[in-house]
Amino acid sequence: MAPRRPRTNGAERAFQILDCLVGLGVPASPVRIAEILGAPLSTIYGSISLLERRGVLVRRGGAGIFLGPRLHIYGLAFARGVDPFDVYREEAASLSRATGRHVQICLRDGDHMVVADMTTGRDQFSISSRPGYRIPLTWTASGRLLIGHLEPEERRDIFSRAVPSPTGRALTDPAKLERACRLAWRRGVSIQIAESDFAVACIAAPIVDAAGACAAAISLVTPESAARRGGDRLAVLVTASARRIEENLGWRDGRKAAEKGEGNDNAGRRPAGHRAETRFERRRGKCG
Amino acid sequence: MAPRRPRTNGAERAFQILDCLVGLGVPASPVRIAEILGAPLSTIYGSISLLERRGVLVRRGGAGIFLGPRLHIYGLAFARGVDPFDVYREEAASLSRATGRHVQICLRDGDHMVVADMTTGRDQFSISSRPGYRIPLTWTASGRLLIGHLEPEERRDIFSRAVPSPTGRALTDPAKLERACRLAWRRGVSIQIAESDFAVACIAAPIVDAAGACAAAISLVTPESAARRGGDRLAVLVTASARRIEENLGWRDGRKAAEKGEGNDNAGRRPAGHRAETRFERRRGKCG
């Protein structure tokens, strides 16, 4: 009769239910959800019917209930109101403030990477790559990451056109490039010292979108000596920035990642292709 | 002191806030939201901070608050758990039950449309197009809709390869085809009588995805005579089915559409390209 357990309010409960279904990834019965959340049944039924009225949850026949179409509307509205570039820039500025180094945001354009944004740090040394600069992918730490999600054949194609860098230190051998690229992608960080510029090191991390593709790379530019001394610490900061960007863009589930206590590398690959079309297109193939 | 106004519970309020921001499309201050919803400030502040903790809302500097990244996670999870094809089929079955006619779901494949699903009605007449059938786009009602979102040049290209139909009644003149296609797309429905099959009529409506592209068409097949008698009524049912599919897939905002009291045609075009990448890519173009 008298509630002894502390009460959870309806709004909180509603989002617990959504989070629960996101975690499961498949429809579940109210009873199942109540069990998972450790919540009383009567409450869950109440919350569910409210959410159902709003299209936030839907009944899926015998399978139970699942996330509803309204959530897609919310997701689209979020995406429309957020410019990834703003998020990149903000985080780049923050990383630059924290480390005092130059920070670049790099995008891919064919065989080249493009410096899309650069925040100058307190370091006074000048670096040759400025916003708008185009550099062969094979010369830089960022470049290798930007093609990490591609099929090996596509990379092979790019590597076959590799050109030597001015310093002569950048790899040009396709096999070596492929190995370096895979390693960097697996680790979630790419470090390069004095390959495209003398005495300059880059520590870059990939920014991976919801479909698992490398949308951009964030790269910290530092004097070679600093990288040799404190490279690991900097790498942690750069990858943390990349992760924060992904979370702020809704490309990574901050909550789930935290629960699972993911380590420092992003080896736990995200499943490719979340788009609504994916499964459908597969089926379309069968019919056509 | 004593609340006279009926209380709105927290869960309801939370989604009111989300709906409000979806409607605005831009960040808003708590005060503004409270005004719009006609809700007390203290309540709104409370709800907002709860939603902020969950990443469902975010503070956007001076601009106020806006939809948060968690919503994107929810939207992706919804999309991953829903197969558009299932939704198509279910609605096709329901439309067939309601009208007694055959209902087809059609997709585009190059210059052809493909019958991806067909629910047979109570009508006993047989029709030649069955699942898997490939028919030139220019011969059918569905076909014209499937290319309605393309650029005129792309359509011109397709029309330049138009072939005559067995009945000899399908249009082959590019200019006429373009006109017919535009009209159908604007109206949101395409009706065709005895062009590809004698004595058979098709009434088709486009199923338009969140980016404004025609993902599929739903088409009702009926004897010519029935179409001449009750075509309008059937057209209403077909477009309603198409709209329901879009809503169930989160491609159309059911709530907003209802508010605005949209008419029967879908002339109110959705803005093209909601994807997070859109604005970004534009900017990328500038840098590269």
Next chain:
DNA sequence: TACATGATTCCATAATTAAGGAATCGGCCA
């Protein structure tokens, strides 16, 4: 058919909370 077994709804009640409104904060101008 009756009987389990599990899902769903109903109900009484204590605990919480949405509303109202006052107090406080924060920025901006004079």
Next chain:
DNA sequence: TGGCCGATTCCTTAATTATGGAATCATGTA
């Protein structure tokens, strides 16, 4: 600096609601 204005937080209290648990409803089985 002082004072003004809007934004935000705090506090009180009646109204609501999350809970526990019982009742009811499906559904499949003997």
